[in-house]
Amino acid sequence: MAGVRADVEALDAAIESYRRLLKVSIPYDDIARLTVGRKGPTVSPRSFRHMRVGMKTTYERLSAIAEVLKADVETLIANESPSGSLAVVSDNNRQLDVYEEVVGALVDALVNGMIAQLGPEKQSDEEFYSEVTSKILSGTLAKEVQSENAKLFFAAARSPERELRFERNIRKIAEKSLPFLRDATSIETMPDQTWLDTYSTFAEKISDEDLQTLWGQVLAREFTDSGSISLKTLRVLQDLTKRQANLFAKLCGSVVLVSEDRAGKEDTHYLSIRLDGGMPDYLKLTGLDFPDLVELADFGLVTLGTRAFEADAGAWFTYFDKQFQITDKVAIRCNPLSSVGKELYHLAQGEKSEAYLKAVKKLFKNKVGPDEPVASKSKFR
Numbered sequence: 001m002a003g004v005r006a007d008v009e010a011l012d013a014a015i016e017s018y019r020r021l022l023k024v025s026i027p028y029d030d031i032a033r034l035t036v037g038r039k040g041p042t043v044s045p046r047s048f049r050h051m052r053v054g055m056k057t058t059y060e061r062l063s064a065i066a067e068v069l070k071a072d073v074e075t076l077i078a079n080e081s082p083s084g085s086l087a088v089v090s091d092n093n094r095q096l097d098v099y100e101e102v103v104g105a106l107v108d109a110l111v112n113g114m115i116a117q118l119g120p121e122k123q124s125d126e127e128f129y130s131e132v133t134s135k136i137l138s139g140t141l142a143k144e145v146q147s148e149n150a151k152l153f154f155a156a157a158r159s160p161e162r163e164l165r166f167e168r169n170i171r172k173i174a175e176k177s178l179p180f181l182r183d184a185t186s187i188e189t190m191p192d193q194t195w196l197d198t199y200s201t202f203a204e205k206i207s208d209e210d211l212q213t214l215w216g217q218v219l220a221r222e223f224t225d226s227g228s229i230s231l232k233t234l235r236v237l238q239d240l241t242k243r244q245a246n247l248f249a250k251l252c253g254s255v256v257l258v259s260e261d262r263a264g265k266e267d268t269h270y271l272s273i274r275l276d277g278g279m280p281d282y283l284k285l286t287g288l289d290f291p292d293l294v295e296l297a298d299f300g301l302v303t304l305g306t307r308a309f310e311a312d313a314g315a316w317f318t319y320f321d322k323q324f325q326i327t328d329k330v331a332i333r334c335n336p337l338s339s340v341g342k343e344l345y346h347l348a349q350g351e352k353s354e355a356y357l358k359a360v361k362k363l364f365k366n367k368v369g370p371d372e373p374v375a376s377k378s379k380f381r
Contacts, residue, residue, distance in 0.1 A: 003056045007078040011052060014071040021070070028052070035064040046190075054078070166204035169212065173203050176216030181223065191222045198231055202238040210242050217347045233343045236300060245348075247292050248301055248341070252350030254286045255337060256360060257318040258311055262325075262372075264318065270337040270345055271309060272302065275359050285356045293335070301341040309334050317360075318374060320352040324361070325369040332363060 019025050032048035035041070043051075043061050051057045051065065059073070066073035190196070199222075203215045218237065222229045251272060259268040275282045283289060297304035310331045311317075317324055337345060361368050 004059050004062055005054055005056055005078040006051045006062055006076050008052065008054050010076050010078075011065075014066070014069045014076060017071070018069045031065070031068055034068045038064060038067060040064045040067070165207065169204050169206055170200065172209075173206065173212050173215050173219065176213045177220040177223075178216075180217050180220035191226055195222065195229075195231065195234075198234055202234055205238075208242055211240070211245065214240075214245060214347065221347065228346075229343055230339075233340045236340050237344075240299070244295065244299060247288065247296055248344065249348045249350050250287045251293070251296060251302060252345055252348040253353055254282070254356055255345060255350070258309075259316050259318070260312075260314070262316045262323065264316075269309065270342045271332070271334040272337070273360050273363070274333040274335070276363065285353050285359070297335075300338055301344065302338060303336045305335075307334055307336055308332075309336075319357050319360070320350075321374055322357070323372045323374055325372075326364060326367050327369055328367040330364050330367055 015028075015031065018031070028048060029045040032043045032045045035043040041058070041060050041064055043064050047057065047061060048065065051062065059077075062076055063073045066076055191199075199219065203219070206212050206215050215237070218229055218234075254272045255270055256273055257264065257268050257270055259265075275285075283293065293302070294304060296302050308331060310329065311326060313326060313328050315326055317326065
C-alpha cells in the first residue's frame with residue numbers, strides 16, 4: 001500500500017460539499033463509518049482524524065474516503081514538496097509511516113486529555129482536536145504557547161508552559177521508540193486506549209534522555225506485542241529513577257530464564273541464581289552490592305531472600321543468546337524477578353557475563369548438556 005498525505009484544504013472542501021449534497025452536517029466519525037462494507041479498506045474514525053490533519057495514510061484508505069464523499073481521490077492527494085508538517089526522522093518511508101502511527105496514537109491520548117477539560121463555551125471537541133493535533137504534529141503549538149489563543153487550549157489545571165514541555169517529551173519519546181520498531185512494517189493492532197491514556201499521562205513528564213529511551217522501548221514493545229506491558233508496570237516505571245534503571249540492568253546480567261520447553265512457550269521462571277560462594281560473590285559478578293538488591297526488592301522488581309527452586313530433568317536454561325538443557329533434576333537458590341521485573345527484563349540492557357554462566361553451570365556439575373543457540377522461534381529472541 002502506497003503512503004500518501006491528504007491535501008487538508010481539499011479534503012475539508014470535499015467534506016463540506018458532501019454535507020451540502022446531503023443537506024445535513026454529518027459528523028466526521030460517521031463519514032469514516034460509511035466506508036464499512038464498501039470496496040477497499042474500512043477507515044476507522046481515528047484514521048480519518050489523522051488523515052484530516054495531514055498525517056500519512058495509504059492511497060487505498062484515502063480512496064475509500066473519496067468514494068464516500070463522491071470525490072476524485074487524485075484531487076485529495078497533497079503535493080509532497082517539503083513543508084513544515086512532521087519532522088522527518090528517517091529517510092526510510094516505511095519507518096516514517098510507523099513513526100507517524102506511533103506519534104498519532106500518543107497525540108490522540110494527549111489531546112483527548114485536553115478535550116476533557118474544555119468548557120461549554122469553547123470550541124467543539126472535533127474542532128479542538130483538529131486544531132491542536134495539527135499544531136502538535138507540526139511543532140507550531142510550541143512556538144505560540146505564550147499567546148492568548150494557545151492559552152485557551154488548556155484548562156486552568158494545566159499551564160501552557162508545562163504543556164510545552166509535555167509536548168516535547170512526547171515527541172522525543174516517540175522518536176526514541178523508532179529504532180525498536182525497525183522490523184515493523186506497520187502497526188497492526190493499536191494498544192488498548194486505557195493503556196495509551198495511562199502511558200501518555202506518565203510519559204509526558206519524563207524529561208531525562210535515558211529514561212525517555214526506556215519509555216520509547218516500552219511503547220515499541222506494546223505496539224509490537226500488545227498486552228506485554230501491564231498498567232501495573234507503567235505505574236512502577238513512573239517512579240523509576242535513572243539510578244534504579246541502571247541497577248536493574250546490572251541485575252539482569254545475572255538472570256537465567258528457566259522453562260520446560262526450549263521455545264519458552266510454557267511458564268518461564270526468571271531467576272537470578274545464587275552461587276556457592278554466597279551473597280558477596282554472587283553480586284560481585286553483576287556489579288551490585290547488597291543494599292542495591294534491597295533497593296530493587298523494595299521497588300518491587302525482585303524477590304529478596306533465598307528461594308529454593310527445583311528444575312526437572314529436561315528443563316531448558318536460557319542466558320542471553322545461549323541455552324542448555326539439564327539431564328537430571330537440580331535444586332538451586334535464587335532471587336526470582338517479580339511480575340513487573342519479568343516485563344522489564346526484556347527491555348533492560350543487561351550485560352552478559354561468561355564468568356557468571358560458567359559459575360552457574362558449575363553448580364550443576366555433570367548434569368548439563370551442551371550449549372545451544374537460542375531457538376529461532378523462541379520468545380526469548
